[in-house]
Amino acid sequence: MSKTYFDETHCAIGHPKSTFMQWMLTIDHKRIGIMYAAVMFVFFFVAVFTAFAMRLELFAPGGQYMDGDTFNQAFTLHGVIMIFLFIIPGIPAIFGNIVMPLMIGAKDVSFPRLNWFTFWLYIAGCCIALASLFIGEGVADTGWTFYAPYSMNTGTNVIMALVAAFVLGFASILTGLNFLVTIHRLRAPGMTFFKMPLFVWGIYATAWIQLLATPVVGITLVLAILEKYFGIGIFDPAKGGDPVLFQHLFWIYSHPAVYLMILPAFGIMSEIIPTFSRKEVFGYRTIALSSASIAGIGYLVWGHHLYTSGMSDIAKTVFSFLTFFVAIPTGVKFYDWVATMYQGKIVLSTPMIWALGTIITFAIGGITGITITMIGMDVHLQDTYYTVAHFHYAILGGVVFLMFAGMHYWFPLITGKMYNETKAKIAFYLNFIGFNLLWFPMFIAGYYGMPRRYFDYLPEFQIYHQISFIGAVIFITGLIYMFWVFFKGWTKGEPTTPNPWHATTLEWHLPTSPPPLDNHSKVPYVDFDPYEYKHGEPVVKFNYETMQRID
Amino acid sequence: MGHEYVPEIAIDRDGNQHEVQGWQGDFYGGKLGFWLFMLTEVMMFGAMFLALAYYNTLHPQDFLDASASLNRLLGGTNTVILLVSALTMGLGLLRMRAGDVKGAKLMIWATIILAVAFLVIKGFEWTAEYHHGIFLMHDKLLPESSLPFGQKLFFGLYFSMTGLHGFHIIIGIGLMLWLLKRINAGKVSPEHHILHWNIALYWDIVHLIWVFVFPYYYMIGAGGATGGH
Numbered sequence: 001m002s003k004t005y006f007d008e009t010h011c012a013i014g015h016p017k018s019t020f021m022q023w024m025l026t027i028d029h030k031r032i033g034i035m036y037a038a039v040m041f042v043f044f045f046v047a048v049f050t051a052f053a054m055r056l057e058l059f060a061p062g063g064q065y066m067d068g069d070t071f072n073q074a075f076t077l078h079g080v081i082m083i084f085l086f087i088i089p090g091i092p093a094i095f096g097n098i099v100m101p102l103m104i105g106a107k108d109v110s111f112p113r114l115n116w117f118t119f120w121l122y123i124a125g126c127c128i129a130l131a132s133l134f135i136g137e138g139v140a141d142t143g144w145t146f147y148a149p150y151s152m153n154t155g156t157n158v159i160m161a162l163v164a165a166f167v168l169g170f171a172s173i174l175t176g177l178n179f180l181v182t183i184h185r186l187r188a189p190g191m192t193f194f195k196m197p198l199f200v201w202g203i204y205a206t207a208w209i210q211l212l213a214t215p216v217v218g219i220t221l222v223l224a225i226l227e228k229y230f231g232i233g234i235f236d237p238a239k240g241g242d243p244v245l246f247q248h249l250f251w252i253y254s255h256p257a258v259y260l261m262i263l264p265a266f267g268i269m270s271e272i273i274p275t276f277s278r279k280e281v282f283g284y285r286t287i288a289l290s291s292a293s294i295a296g297i298g299y300l301v302w303g304h305h306l307y308t309s310g311m312s313d314i315a316k317t318v319f320s321f322l323t324f325f326v327a328i329p330t331g332v333k334f335y336d337w338v339a340t341m342y343q344g345k346i347v348l349s350t351p352m353i354w355a356l357g358t359i360i361t362f363a364i365g366g367i368t369g370i371t372i373t374m375i376g377m378d379v380h381l382q383d384t385y386y387t388v389a390h391f392h393y394a395i396l397g398g399v400v401f402l403m404f405a406g407m408h409y410w411f412p413l414i415t416g417k418m419y420n421e422t423k424a425k426i427a428f429y430l431n432f433i434g435f436n437l438l439w440f441p442m443f444i445a446g447y448y449g450m451p452r453r454y455f456d457y458l459p460e461f462q463i464y465h466q467i468s469f470i471g472a473v474i475f476i477t478g479l480i481y482m483f484w485v486f487f488k489g490w491t492k493g494e495p496t497t498p499n500p501w502h503a504t505t506l507e508w509h510l511p512t513s514p515p516p517l518d519n520h521s522k523v524p525y526v527d528f529d530p531y532e533y534k535h536g537e538p539v540v541k542f543n544y545e546t547m548q549r550i551d
Numbered sequence: 552m553g554h555e556y557v558p559e560i561a562i563d564r565d566g567n568q569h570e571v572q573g574w575q576g577d578f579y580g581g582k583l584g585f586w587l588f589m590l591t592e593v594m595m596f597g598a599m600f601l602a603l604a605y606y607n608t609l610h611p612q613d614f615l616d617a618s619a620s621l622n623r624l625l626g627g628t629n630t631v632i633l634l635v636s637a638l639t640m641g642l643g644l645l646r647m648r649a650g651d652v653k654g655a656k657l658m659i660w661a662t663i664i665l666a667v668a669f670l671v672i673k674g675f676e677w678t679a680e681y682h683h684g685i686f687l688m689h690d691k692l693l694p695e696s697s698l699p700f701g702q703k704l705f706f707g708l709y710f711s712m713t714g715l716h717g718f719h720i721i722i723g724i725g726l727m728l729w730l731l732k733r734i735n736a737g738k739v740s741p742e743h744h745i746l747h748w749n750i751a752l753y754w755d756i757v758h759l760i761w762v763f764v765f766p767y768y769y770m771i772g773a774g775g776a777t778g779g780h
Contacts, residue, residue, distance in 0.1 A: 181580050181584040186580075211591055240610070
């Protein structure tokens with residue numbers, strides 16, 4: 001029995017004896033991915049419970065448990081943690097690290113020590129964000145967008161939050177850079193770009209956005225910091241500055257960031273659908289290229305956040321058109337997935353039902369996005385619960401659900417154990433029902449005019465908030481249950497074979513499960529497509545000693 | 552560290568051998584990575600140039616007036632210094648590739664001296680501006696001063712961008728000192744000079760950004776009646 005990556009590791013500095021220090025200093029991409037996951041899900045639950053506290057406050061009209069200022073801080077904390085600490089870095093940092101190198105047959109990422117440094121940079125950013133809770137006048141109350149000029153004038157600890165976001169942005173840039181070089185340099189011999197698994201395509205497109213968009217928001221945050229400390233006046237109207245410029249610069253990054261969240265999630269979907277349909281993916285090239293085009297077009301649509309901020313009508317029309325345009329490659333992906341399932345031998349394992357659930361929730365999120373792409377509708381629905389619901393359907397019902405799907409899918413690969421299928425499915429249904437109960441009423445409330453970010457409301461909106469509250473309870477129960485199932489699976493689950501799903505991509509062709517330290521015992525020559533099935537069985541088979549094909 | 556790379560061979564169906572690229576000692580990968588990182592620098596300064604261009608179109612006359620008050624002589628001298636330093640840095644890399652480690656070190660030292668000279672001149676400039684009442688959180692740049700909006704924005708961006716650029720110079724000096732240390736320790740050599748290559752690239756970007764900063768700030772007001780001080 002050869003040793004797995006749990007037994008041994010490479011370290012950035014020396015090779016300490018203690019297991020703890022080995023984890024802290026590890027440069028193995030798989031361990032770093034696991035550490036990201038551990039930290040991120042702690043923050044995820046912090047943000048979930050902040051959100052739950054807000055739901056509790058909104059159960060009835062009037063103030064019950066917190067005043068308006070606290071509520072402002074609560075939604076800012078929720079937003080900052082969820083966006084900057086969890087969703088943006090999430091899938092690339094966790095699955096990009098753990099499985100992307102395995103998928104392309106690399107021994108590690110191109111710069112393993114940089115990867116280690118990036119992880120600790122991320123931790124530093126988290127610490128600064130947490131410190132802003134306790135230092136000065138408390139956590140920022142600006143919302144996660146830090147709009148000027150309010151963020152310049154509020155007494156809360158905006159600077160710390162900006163610095164944290166900047167540091168986390170830096171970590172994101174370095175992750176993207178590392179992945180780009182890895183994908184360009186370390187693919188196994190014979191693996192051309194159009195032989196890469198689709199998740200790698202998603203990560204590749206994402207990495208370009210991380211690299212090109214993040215510096216813009218970085219410098220915007222620096223300008224905001226300079227403005228607050230040194231009064232340079234770029235965004236402050238009192239000195240001739242333009243607050244709308246802040247919004248432009250902010251959204252030049254933050255809108256592509258939405259694609260930065262969703263593209264790797266779509267990548268996970270593109271892995272799961274063919275595997276559990278036991279069929280070659282339909283339109284491989286169109287899925288791959290649509291990732292690239294979403295990343296490209298995603299750059300040009302930031303203006304749709306500014307319909308109500310003051311922009312010329314021509315600019316609004318152009319941005320509206322371009323925003324509609326993004327729907328095309330997204331639609332192509334969805335049709336390809338559905339076409340892949342057509343006449344496939346569909347296996348309804350847990351990853352698959354998460355993926356199928358996501359097709360529903362993300363479709364609702366996407367279609368409601370199209371309604372608010374229209375300028376007239378957007379003016380009516382801007383800053384209402386409609387937008388809140390749209391955002392959560394797209395990001396939670398799209399990105400996070402697919403992240404959960406990926407967690408189920410790659411769980412046997414990472415841990416070498418299997419979770420309990422029945423319990424995992426129960427967790428899915430709890431989550432799915434709770435999720436829809438929680439956010440669907442918000443579309444209606446928002447349409448009738450319930451504004452977002454208010455801690456109080458008129459009695460006519462109470463029924464929607466109460467249904468949402470019930471949904472929230474079910475949803476959180478489902479989340480906790482799901483993680484409990486994972487925990488049980490990891491500690492007490494059945495040991496599994498390296499390829500329990502009959503998948504075809506390289507990460508499933510490993511000699512042992514969990515993978516050995518140096519990944520593939522031997523790197524294969526890739527002269528096959530990533531998803532080749534015949535009669536519901538994988539075509540490509542290897543002799544794991546020589547990594548030569550035996551089919 | 553024990554990560555020495557033994558090239559691995561993958562064999563295809565016809566029995567042909569293909570060398571597997573490892574991450575260890577990947578010169579081309581290191582170069583690519585640093586080029587990409589420099590791309591982020593360009594995006595970062597690009598956003599500031601965007602803000603500059605935007606306010607320039609809003610307040611063209613204020614920008615010309617403010618630009619006219621900058622010291623073009625010192626700014627121009629600095630431009631020349633930085634261009635020469637890019638030359639010395641490049642020559643150093645050529646020396647290194649040609650196997651002349653001593654000459655390479657000499658050229659790096661020359662670059663460091665030029666970089667320090669740049670900072671000293673920049674310091675004189677900022678001090679002079681301070682004495683004219685133009686500085687962050689000071690006198691004419693305070694919200695209540697009567698300086699036109701356009702000029703306040705110009706100087707706000709001027710201090711931000713030249714400050715950030717100066718910060719990059721300081722980082723560059725640090726990197727070059729570290730490079731010298733690595734050369735002395737034998738970790739950077741004519742056979743293994745990716746670090747030297749990348750720092751030379753960094754220095755190129757730093758001077759390239761200045762080549763854009765200089766005309767945008769110092770030159771646009773050169774035709775004005777007020778002249779430099």
